Amino acid sequence: MNNVHPIRLPKKAGSDPAEARCGAVLTVDLDAIVENYRLLRLKSARAACAAVLKADAYGLGAARVGPALAAAGCRHFFVAHLDEGIALRRVLPPACLIYVLHGPMPGAEAEFLAHGLRPVLNGLEQIDAWRALSRKADMALPAALQVDSGMARLGLSVAELAELDAAPERLFGISVSLVLSHLSWAEIPEHPANVEALQRFRALRARLPAAPASFANSSGIFLGADYHFDLLRPGAALYGLAPQAGRKNPMKPVVTLQGKVIQTRSVPAGTPVGYNGRFVAHTECRIATVGVGYADGFLRCLGNKATASLRGYEVPVIGAVSMDLITLDVSAVRGDIAPGALVDLMGGDAAPPDAIAVQANTIGYEILTLLGARYHRAYRGGAEPTGEQGDLS
Numbered sequence: 260m261n262n263v264h265p266i267r268l269p270k271k272a273g274s275d276p277a278e279a280r281c282g283a284v285l286t287v288d289l290d291a292i293v294e295n296y297r298l299l300r301l302k303s304a305r306a307a308c309a310a311v312l313k314a315d316a317y318g319l320g321a322a323r324v325g326p327a328l329a330a331a332g333c334r335h336f337f338v339a340h341l342d343e344g345i346a347l348r349r350v351l352p353p354a355c356l357i358y359v360l361h362g363p364m365p366g367a368e369a370e371f372l373a374h375g376l377r378p379v380l381n382g383l384e385q386i387d388a389w390r391a392l393s394r395k396a397d398m399a400l401p402a403a404l405q406v407d408s409g410m411a412r413l414g415l416s417v418a419e420l421a422e423l424d425a426a427p428e429r430l431f432g433i434s435v436s437l438v439l440s441h442l443s444w445a446e447i448p449e450h451p452a453n454v455e456a457l458q459r460f461r462a463l464r465a466r467l468p469a470a471p472a473s474f475a476n477s478s479g480i481f482l483g484a485d486y487h488f489d490l491l492r493p494g495a496a497l498y499g500l501a502p503q504a505g506r507k508n509p510m511k512p513v514v515t516l517q518g519k520v521i522q523t524r525s526v527p528a529g530t531p532v533g534y535n536g537r538f539v540a541h542t543e544c545r546i547a548t549v550g551v552g553y554a555d556g557f558l559r560c561l562g563n564k565a566t567a568s569l570r571g572y573e574v575p576v577i578g579a580v581s582m583d584l585i586t587l588d589v590s591a592v593r594g595d596i597a598p599g600a601l602v603d604l605m606g607g608d609a610a611p612p613d614a615i616a617v618q619a620n621t622i623g624y625e626i627l628t629l630l631g632a633r634y635h636r637a638y639r640g641g642a643e644p645t646g647e648q649g650d651l652s
């Protein structure tokens with residue numbers, strides 16, 4: 260045939276070809292994220308509420324999460340890297356402020372200006388570099404300052420603050436729009452390090468130019484009003500993770516991961532399943548193979564451990580997790596299981612990210628941020644523009 264016509268596939272109304280092609284669908288409920296944002300904002304009578312969108316909004320897609328939160332009135336956003344800020348700037352309304360937590364790498368300062376981003380300055384080197392840029396630009400440049408309240412990770416130390424006290428001109432040309440610090444024990448409310456960090460933050464902040472302050476991440480918000488200051492800074496709780504260890508999770512679930520069955524088979528008792536026969540069928544057994552594996556962030560340590568759900572039936576993951584596949588014992592499922600049948604692997608009828616994290620000996624943050632690039636991300640909802648929020652700039 261010399262005349263090749265492209266084949267037209269029948270298209271159902273609303274059907275997404277990418278969703279049909281993929282091996283697994285990650286559904287992100289933007290309305291639930293917005294509800295979580297509102298719940299967190301209401302935890303404080305006076306503080307504004309920012310959103311932390313680093314690591315592609317914890318793996319859920321900053322380009323979709325950001326605009327949904329902006330439409331819900333969020334005006335302050337945090338990312339970790341300059342590149343994340345540049346990407347987020349393209350999708351947010353100009354009125355939204357974007358802070359880059361890591362501050363400028365040497366030589367990259369001017370890019371913050373070019374892209375309308377604010378650095379968080381974490382030490383004297385970054386302060387000096389930002390001041391140098393302000394001189395070159397011949398104008399005052401806004402930035403946040405981070406102080407170290409006990410985590411020893413990022414931020415000005417007590418010694419550096421003393422150096423600043425001795426040479427206050429190092430801050431000339433920097434208009435400090437926010438002073439922030441980060442808690443290292445916030446998810447354990449009774450831990451004494453929280454109060455110590457709070458006291459340190461208050462003391463350190465008093466030595467800097469007066470500016471709005473931001474201290475509380477998701478868990479910190481639940482430590483009470485003393486921790487709220489002017490701007491809340493949640494990430495995890497927006498995405499449905501529990502802010503307090505061992506307590507009921509007040510946040511709405513946000514993610515559902517569904518894998519597709521590729522094929523099913525029945526095997527007799529004694530059949531080894533998967534690499535190294537790490538599962539051996541003890542009776543006759545029906546197995547469904549699903550196109551999700553450790554390369555998608557379905558951790559290898561979940562082999563013989565995790566449980567999925569197919570049409571409401573619990574179906575255990577049996578054998579090793581492969582790079583691109585898992586095997587499920589679907590013996591308990593009544594009726595046919597057609598290729599393409601969806602199995603809930605996380606959220607939905609399956610365990611939430613926090614529970615999977617416990618099985619994998621990690622935290623929900625790691626489970627979310629490892630969610631694979633091969634998943635098709637389907638978005639539900641998204642807010643219409645509503646309430647505005649006070650300007651902290």
Ligand SMILES: *Cc1c(COP(=O)(O)O)cnc(C)c1O
Nearest residue numbers: 311441476477492493494495496
């Ligand atoms: C990641 C991060 C947050 C958000 O923390 P969550 O625990 O996800 O709410 C806030 N502040 C800083 C400095 C962070 O690095």
